[in-house]
Amino acid sequence: MATDLMTGAPAASAQAFIRIRDVHKSYGAVSVLNGISLDVAQGEVLVLCGPSGCGKSTLLRCINGLETINRGDICVGGRNVETANPDTLQRIRLSTGFVFQNFNLFPHMTALENITIAPMKILGTPPRIATEQGRKLLEQVGMAEKANVYPFQLSGGQRQRVAIARALAMNPTLMLFDEPTSALDPEMREEVLQVIRKVHQEHNMTMVVVTHEIGFAKSVASRAMLLDAGQIVEEAPARAFFENPAEERTRRFLRAIIND
C-alpha cells in the first residue's frame, strides 16, 4: 500500500486530502526537498521524523504555502497550493491550522485575544461570539484561568497550548504541527501532547505532525515516515515503523533519538 502512494498511483489520490507529487525545493544551491511524493487521507494522522535539516519543517511549510516550491505539485483539499491566487491560498490557510515550534503567539495580545483576533478580523465573527468560543477553546486546552494574561507571562507549555487553541479557533479541517514540543522542557511536553491527543480524539482531524516523541506517535499516528536529505527513506504504519523498521537508516535514527 505504502509504495503505491509513493509512486503516485492516481487511484490512491481520489480520496487523498493532501496530495504531494515530486516536490523539489532548494534555497539557492542548497536543495532541501528532492522529489517528495505522498498522500494523506482525510482523518489520518501522519508523523514525520528525520534528522535536523532533512526538510521535514520545510515540507510542512510548503503545504501551507508559507514557502514556494521549485518543482512538483501540492494539493490540499483539491486545491493546488502552488498555483493558487491569493484568495484560494487564503481559503487553504483558513482550513489549515499551523502550530509552530516556537509558538509564535502575538505578544501584544492576551491569550484570549490571540484566539479571537482571527475569527473576528477574518471571518467577521461578532466579538461576543468570538469571545465565547475563545473561552471554550481555552478551557479545552486547560488554560481557562489565563485568558487575560499576556504571552510573556506564560510558560512554554502554556504558550503552546494557547497556540493550539488559536489554530483551532478557525475550525480547521487539517492541522500541521511543526515540532510542537521540541522547544519545551521535558515535563511541559506531556501537557502539550495531551492536548494534541485530545484534539485528535474530539475532532477526528487530519494531522501532519513533525515530532520525535515516539510514545505519542505510536498512540496517535496512523502512519509514520522518515525523511533524510530531502527524500522519503521509509514509510509505514506507525506501530510497525517504530517497532520494526525495515530500513537500516530508520533503525539508526530511532536508536539515536531513543538514546538522546
Add this chain to the structure above:
Amino acid sequence: MNYTFQFGVLTEYGPYLAGGLWHAWWTSFPSIIITTILGVVLAAMSMSRRWLLRGASVVFVDLFRTLPVVVLLIWIHYVMPILTGVSFSPTVSSIIALSLNGAALACEAFRGGLEAIPATQTQAAQSLGFSRWKVMRYITLPQAFFATLPSLTNVHITVIKNVTVTVLIAVPEVMFRAQELTVQFFRPLEFYTGAAVLYVALIWGYALLMRMLERLQKWQPI
C-alpha cells in the same frame, strides 16, 4: 562682561513672549500628527511588494530628509505661489514644511521598528489566513508602534524645534516675538533667554507625555 541683566522687562512682556508658545504648539502639533501618519504610510509603502510604492517612498524620504528645513519652508511659502498660484498662510506653509521633513524622519524610525518584528509573526498570522494588509494592520504595526516610540519621540522633538525657523516667514511664535521685543527694547539677552526657557519647557513637557505613553504598554516582546 559688562552687560547688566534687567529681567524686569520680562515681568511686563513675558506673558506676550509666552503667548508665542500657543502659536508654536499649534504649528508643531498638527505637524506631529501629520508626520506620524505619513511616516507610517511611507514605512508601509517601503515594505510593499509593488516597486512603484517602494520607489515613491524612497524618493520621498531621500528628498525631504536631505532638504534643509529653511530652504523647504522658504520654497513652499515664497516660490510655490509664483509657480502654482496657490499660496498659504505662514502657519499652514510651516505645517507643510515641518510635516514633510518630519515624515521622512518618522518613516525611517517606523521602518526600523517594523523590520525588528520577527518574520515568524507574519508567518503565524498568514497561516491563520490574514492577508498582507491585515498582518500589517493587526500584527506588525501595533507591535512596531511601541518599539518605535522612543525614536518617534526624537522625531517629534525635532519637529517642535524646527518651529523656530518659522520666524523667517513671520509666524508669531516665541522666537518671532523675542526678536520683535528685542528690536523694540534692546534687551536681547533677556528675551532670548526667556525664549530658550519657554522652548525647553515645551519640549521637556512633551517628552514627559511621550514617556507616559510608553508606560501604557502592558505586554513585553517574547
